[in-house]
Amino acid sequence: MTVTQPSPSSTRPRLSALRDRVFKLAELATTPLLPSDYLDLVDPLRSGAALRGRIEAVEHETRDAATIVIRPGRDWQPHVPGQYVRIGIDVDGVRQWRAYSITSVLGRADGCFTITVKAIPDGKVSNHLVHRTEPGTIVQLDQATGEFVLPQQTPDKALFVTAGSGITPVMGILRNLADDDLTDVVLIHSAPTADDVIFGAELRELAAAGRIRLVEQHTDTDGMLDAASIAALVPDLAERSTWACGPLPMLEALEQYWDDAGVADRLYTERFRPAIVAGDGEGGTVTFTANGTTLEADGSTPILDAAEDAGVLMPSGCRMGICFGCVLPLREGAVRDLRTGEVTTAAPGDGVLVQTCVSAAAGACAIDH
Incomplete structure (x- = not known):
């Protein structure tokens, strides 16, 4: 008598079907939770789970x-x-x-x-x-993202201008520089005092080792550092690629100075908050149609912030108008883009998508959420 063994390929569908059946039974037994919920408790960092x-x-x-x-x-x-x-x-x-x-x-x-x-x-x-x-x-x-990075072909000369927590992305760059990546690096950093300089000891060690030229501006005693002062400190500024990160007024002043000098294409900036444009938005009543919450918001506060302050759980992301993680449908009324001043309106029943992190009420409005 000849006994034929099933081939490995023929057993795979059976094993897959059996596994599916086991998981379905497990789902019934653990409802309202799923087996994956229990796996998350045991190994929340496992492959295939939400990151x-x-x-x-x-x-x-x-x-x-x-x-x-x-x-x-x-x-x-x-x-x-x-x-x-x-x-x-x-x-x-x-x-x-x-x-x-x-x-x-x-x-x-x-x-x-x-x-x-x-x-x-x-x-x-x-x-x-x-x-x-x-x-x-x-x-x-989420996975890492962002364009505030060095190009593949690194420049011969680089200038970094930072203030406060603006040093953080630059520190991420400096820590990953090989000895021969950049040989001429100037870092100008502003903080209230020497003790307030984030990574102060490490930055000073880099400077002592000749890896960077470090200029610290302690604003409590030295005042604010402006674009003209930076140009005086770095006479060859026009020859350098510049990365800047810090408060919005500083970035806007640098952008204007670099533009006036005709080297705007050599300046790269990173904002932690959107640039807000002053406007005539008067604010108004914001209604969230799904959960029934109604609140009063002024014309300068993002709808996202106003909603969270009122206890509404909102989708959000970068909070700068970049990632679109906060987008919701505007069903009726008007909102104003805090970056441009542009007003977006919706007739009753419309579903115009708006970014709640950079939009403020421009009168009564209804958001589908």
Whole structure:
């Protein structure tokens, strides 16, 4: 008698069907939770799960800034130095998303990456991360993104102009520079005092080693640094590619100066907040049609911020008008784009998509959410 063994290829469909049946039975047994929910509890960083990270350490840099060490899930992809990552973290029971620059070297031996956060006044997430977050906290992640990076062909001369937490993406770049990548680097950094300089000791070591020329501007004693002063400090400014990150007024002043000098194409800027255009938006009543919440918002506050202050759970992302993670349909009324002053209107029943992080009420409006 001849016994024929089933081929491995013929058993695969049976095993797949059996596995599917087991998972269906498991879903019935664990409803309303799914088996994947239990797997997430056991291994939240597993491959194939929603991308998450686990905070391994909180390392304080200054009185109001800390480096957060994050172990990412297995589907994390390497970043390009200078890029940022969106972090989702629960604060007082509400999921909040913010974007932070990655400050670590590529290929850390421990498999982690770092963000460095400066707590800002009334900053819900930044204060939570700097002052209250504990190791072991699970956060949601997006893949790294952003264009504030060096080109593949690095320039012969580079200038970095930063203030406050604007040093963070630049630190991510400097830490990943090989000795021969850039041989002529000038960094001008502004902070209230020497103790407030994030990464101060490391930057001074780089300068002592001849890796960079460092100019510190301590505004409490030296005043604010303007574009003309920067040009005086760096006489060959027009020959340098310049990367700048910091407060909006500083960036706007630099952009104007570089434009007037005819070298605007050599300046690259990174904004942590959108540039707001003053306008005549008077604000108004904002109604969220799905959950029935109604609130009063002024003409200068983003609808996203006004809604969160009223306890409405909102989709969000970069909060700068870049990632489109906050887009919702405007069903009726008018909103004003805080960056351009442009007013968008919708007739009753329309579904015009608007970015709630950079849009303010321009009269009564209804948002589908």
